[in-house]
Amino acid sequence: GNSVTQMEGPVTLSEEAFLTINCTYTATGYPSLFWYVQYPGEGLQLLLKATKADDKGSNKGFEATYRKETTSFHLEKGSVQVSDSAVYFCALSVWDMRFGAGTRLTVKP
Amino acid sequence: DAGVTQSPTHLIKTRGQQVTLRCSPKSGHDTVSWYQQALGQGPQFIFQYYEEEERQRGNFPDRFSGHQFPNYSSELNVNALLLGDSALYLCASSLGQSIGYTFGSGTRLTVV
Numbered sequence: 377g378n379s380v381t382q383m384e385g386p387v388t389l390s391e392e393a394f395l396t397i398n399c400t401y402t403a404t405g406y407p408s409l410f411w412y413v414q415y416p417g418e419g420l421q422l423l424l425k426a427t428k429a430d431d432k433g434s435n436k437g438f439e440a441t442y443r444k445e446t447t448s449f450h451l452e453k454g455s456v457q458v459s460d461s462a463v464y465f466c467a468l469s470v471w472d473m474r475f476g477a478g479t480r481l482t483v484k485p
Numbered sequence: 486d487a488g489v490t491q492s493p494t495h496l497i498k499t500r501g502q503q504v505t506l507r508c509s510p511k512s513g514h515d516t517v518s519w520y521q522q523a524l525g526q527g528p529q530f531i532f533q534y535y536e537e538e539e540r541q542r543g544n545f546p547d548r549f550s551g552h553q554f555p556n557y558s559s560e561l562n563v564n565a566l567l568l569g570d571s572a573l574y575l576c577a578s579s580l581g582q583s584i585g586y587t588f589g590s591g592t593r594l595t596v597v
Contacts, residue, residue, distance in 0.1 A: 475527035
């Protein structure tokens with residue numbers, strides 16, 4: 377079935393450090409890929425998305441490229457801020473949305 | 486423009502009881518999906534409703550059932566509650582098969 381595997385956390389970084397959170401997927405058909413962010417006590421917010429191979433999604437300094445050859449959609453940010461501390465979920469959609477287990481990011485000043 | 490609205494925000498139930506959670510989709514959306522998010526885990530797909538019918542279903546027992554009304558709002562019902570049903574229940578709405586999901590803030594269910 378369709379599934380997503382993402383890098384286990386937690387991840388702790390200092391402010392202005394480089395961030396990578398790995399995500400790989402298994403899917404039949406042609407999935408769309410997403411990164412969602414969840415702040416404490418809140419629902420999920422869409423961070424970025426890509427709908428076909430080689431697409432790059434970007435938002436708020438975060439980027440991810442849809443790599444069909446490696447079935448990956450890794451999340452990157454060049455310089456993280458304390459306000460980026462949250463849980464990040466990789467997800468794919470064919471007929472419905474399926475999520476990874478989440479990666480908790482803590483950014484320290 | 487209101488996004489996805491879920492009620493109640495918090496709920497405490499006893500084992501064996503039944504619970505109903507409610508969701509109003511974002512204006513203009515006609516499809517509602519429900520997810521269960523246990524503490525420290527990713528959301529797990531329960532089912533999706535479109536045109537008042539269950540269109541897709543995840544790996545959840547029949548104790549979990551739902552309904553969609555003509556105004557596109559939806560209910561999630563869980564019967565014979567177990568301690569393991571304690572979780573954050575998220576509702577997401579979208580337009581048809583579009584990939585534009587909007588999530589509500591969820592209902593925190595605690596079963597004691």
